[in-house]
Amino acid sequence: MAFNTEKNSYTVIFAALMVVVVGSLLAFVASGLKPKIHENERFEKQQNILYSMGVNDNVGEGDVTFVPTSSVEADFSKYIVKQMVLDGATAVEKENAYLIDVSKEIAKAKNGEKAELPLLVGEKEGKTFYIIPLYGRGLWDAIWGYISLDDHMVVQGVYFDHRGETPGLGANIKQRFFMDDFTGESIMSGNTFEGITVAKGNGDPLNTDKEDNQVDALAGATITGNGVTAMIKDCIKLYKPYLQTIRTK
Amino acid sequence: MALLSKKDSKLVLDPLADNNPITIQVLGICSALAITAELKAAVVMALSVLFVLSMGNVAISLLRNIIPSKIRIIVQLVVVAALVIIVDQVLKAFAYELSKTLSVFVGLIITNCIIMGRFEAFALGNGPKKAFLDGIGNALGYGIILVIVGFFRELLGSGTLFGFKVLGDPVTKTGLYSIGYENNGFMIIPPAALIVLGIIIWVQRSRNRALIEEA
Numbered sequence: 001m002a003f004n005t006e007k008n009s010y011t012v013i014f015a016a017l018m019v020v021v022v023g024s025l026l027a028f029v030a031s032g033l034k035p036k037i038h039e040n041e042r043f044e045k046q047q048n049i050l051y052s053m054g055v056n057d058n059v060g061e062g063d064v065t066f067v068p069t070s071s072v073e074a075d076f077s078k079y080i081v082k083q084m085v086l087d088g089a090t091a092v093e094k095e096n097a098y099l100i101d102v103s104k105e106i107a108k109a110k111n112g113e114k115a116e117l118p119l120l121v122g123e124k125e126g127k128t129f130y131i132i133p134l135y136g137r138g139l140w141d142a143i144w145g146y147i148s149l150d151d152h153m154v155v156q157g158v159y160f161d162h163r164g165e166t167p168g169l170g171a172n173i174k175q176r177f178f179m180d181d182f183t184g185e186s187i188m189s190g191n192t193f194e195g196i197t198v199a200k201g202n203g204d205p206l207n208t209d210k211e212d213n214q215v216d217a218l219a220g221a222t223i224t225g226n227g228v229t230a231m232i233k234d235c236i237k238l239y240k241p242y243l244q245t246i247r248t249k
Numbered sequence: 250m251a252l253l254s255k256k257d258s259k260l261v262l263d264p265l266a267d268n269n270p271i272t273i274q275v276l277g278i279c280s281a282l283a284i285t286a287e288l289k290a291a292v293v294m295a296l297s298v299l300f301v302l303s304m305g306n307v308a309i310s311l312l313r314n315i316i317p318s319k320i321r322i323i324v325q326l327v328v329v330a331a332l333v334i335i336v337d338q339v340l341k342a343f344a345y346e347l348s349k350t351l352s353v354f355v356g357l358i359i360t361n362c363i364i365m366g367r368f369e370a371f372a373l374g375n376g377p378k379k380a381f382l383d384g385i386g387n388a389l390g391y392g393i394i395l396v397i398v399g400f401f402r403e404l405l406g407s408g409t410l411f412g413f414k415v416l417g418d419p420v421t422k423t424g425l426y427s428i429g430y431e432n433n434g435f436m437i438i439p440p441a442a443l444i445v446l447g448i449i450i451w452v453q454r455s456r457n458r459a460l461i462e463e464a
Contacts (some may be wrong), residue, residue: 011317018324022331029338044345055272168286168407168437182346185263206420219434 020080037207043069045098046076052146052159053122054127055079064176073212082121082132089241091119102133103142109238117238132239132245136231140164141225143173145230149187151248155196158182160228171226181207181215186230188247193240195233198225253382256457259296260382266391269362271394272450273460277363281395282442284354286413291399294354301332301386302364308332309372310380316373325368326359333358363391398445406436 004010047066050056055075057065060215067075083097097118106136108115122129129148136143139165148156160173171177185196200222207216236243254262267355270276284290306431309316310330337355340348358364367387372380408416410424417424419432435441454460 005315005317006319011319014315014317014318015323019328022327024332026331029335033338033342037338040341040345166286167284167290168403220437 003060014190040069042099043072046072047148048159048161049120049122049131050079050097052131052157053124053148054157055122055124058176059177061180064174064179079122079124080120081123082160084119084121085116086119086239086242087114087116089245093244094118098133102135104120104237106135106235110234119239119242129158130243132235134160134229134231134235136234138162138165138173138227139221140166141172143224143227145231147182147232147235149243151246152185152186152246153188153193153243154184165224166221167246169218170221172218172221173224173228178218180217184210185213185215186211187213187236193236193243194228195236200225200231257379257382258398260387261386264383264386264389265393266453267457267460269390269394269453270366270387271391271446272453274366276366277391280354280357280361281391281398281446282439283357285395285399285402285442285445286406286437288396288403290354291395294440295388295395296359297358297395298337298363298391299355299388300336301329301358302367302388303381304450305329305364305366306372306380308416309368309379313373323363325365328368329359329364339451343366345454351464352386352452363387394449397449398442401445402436402441405433406441408432411423430459451452 005014007155008168047056047069051064051066056065057067061067066072068208080098083094084091085097085100086092094116097116098120100116102118102120105115105117109117118133121129122131123225127198130151131137131146131148134145134147143160143162143165145158145160148199149156150156157177160179162171162173163171182196187193189193194213197214200217202214203217204212204214205216256407264270267273271278271281280294284294305325305328309325312328314355333355337348337352367383372381375383400410403411404415408419409412416430417426419426
């Protein structure tokens with residue numbers, strides 16, 4: 001080669017060029033794919049929300065199957081009848097409230113600042129679902145999801161997801177055998193908003209007792225399970241003023 | 250193989266057994282422990298490393314004569330990181346579901362010592378075709394061990410393979426579980442991977458004593 005690759009000036013120029021070339025290549029790829037990625041993320045949110053109110057393509061007991069991306073937008077506008085943001089006990093309608101970044105709003109609300117907490121109302125076969133987005137911490141990273149309630153505050157369905165929980169352990173919060181246990185549990189204990197506890201050794205592994213505010217924990221995923229418990233409790237607390245106004249006994 | 254000369258096919262086949270990056274060179278152990286609780290994750294990780302290692306090897310090999318030796322490690326890192334980011338973005342745009350399964354591992358690929366090891370030991374001194382074959386070979390050697398470990402851990406730890414309940418249902422007590430079999434919870438935590446890996450290394454070395462290092 002004609003270059004003397006040992007010279008300092010060559011090294012500096014090489015490094016500078018490399019940064020420019022690689023930087024622009026990545027920027028080009030990222031901006032080219034951005035609209036597609038955003039669309040995917042939007043569809044995913046819609047699929048998750050619909051899943052929590054029981055609109056999904058689940059077959060049998062094993063897999064989590066969402067409605068297909070090709071029809072998710074039509075389904076979403078069909079089943080989600082109202083999108084609102086909460087201000088204390090009052091709710092104001094807001095377009096595309098489901099796109100609000102819940103992590104930021106929950107943090108604001110916890111600090112006592114003014115926040116826009118989204119709440120979606122779904123309707124399916126004459127039944128009304130109140131869908132609350134959840135956001136919390138697992139063992140390694142964020143966990144989030146949606147919980148849908150009826151007006152008796154009984155869980156109609158949940159969807160959980162995570163960014164980095166351990167595969168085979170904490171990551172199982174998005175499996176059917178864990179999520180299905182929540183359906184039918186009440187978040188109320190008498191007149192208090194109790195939430196639902198992911199409990200170890202509650203002596204009810206088949207989850208037949210729907211009045212105990214408990215679901216069976218995942219073995220080997222204690223911290224993730226506690227994270228789910230805390231996430232539900234924290235979010236219910238923020239939505240409590242409004243939930244009280246819609247609750248029927 | 251008529252397609253490859255004897256020397257070239259050795260590049261691919263050697264790392265599968267007698268020069269395996271995990272069991273012989275003891276590289277890439279960290280990811281082998283972290284992600285083998287499930288077979289699916291192991292396969293996905295192996296494929297990702299296959300892509301990044303073969304492409305990265307080619308890129309480094311093409312650049313080998315113009316890379317300043319003083320900053321070669323940084324250049325190698327930049328190549329891996331750029332490849333991994335591109336893979337991640339493309340998957341997010343066109344295979345969103347898959348990208349979600351992968352997201353945990355994408356960061357791990359960058360830190361996988363096998364990749365840096367092959368860049369440094371092979372790609373810097375050989376042409377792109379050889380480097381490509383070397384990348385394929387080493388990634389497959391890595392993948393085989395991952396799949397073997399994942400197979401035993403998922404089967405004994407959860408009683409499933411690729412998520413299918415092959416041993417019956419532990420909750421409703423069907424199949425093997427009806428006669429009192431229990432899943433071994435120890436198998437799904439990382440130390441179990443170390444033990445399975447140790448057994449593989451032991452079996453391999455006792456079958457081929459030439460692999461045993463002098464103490």
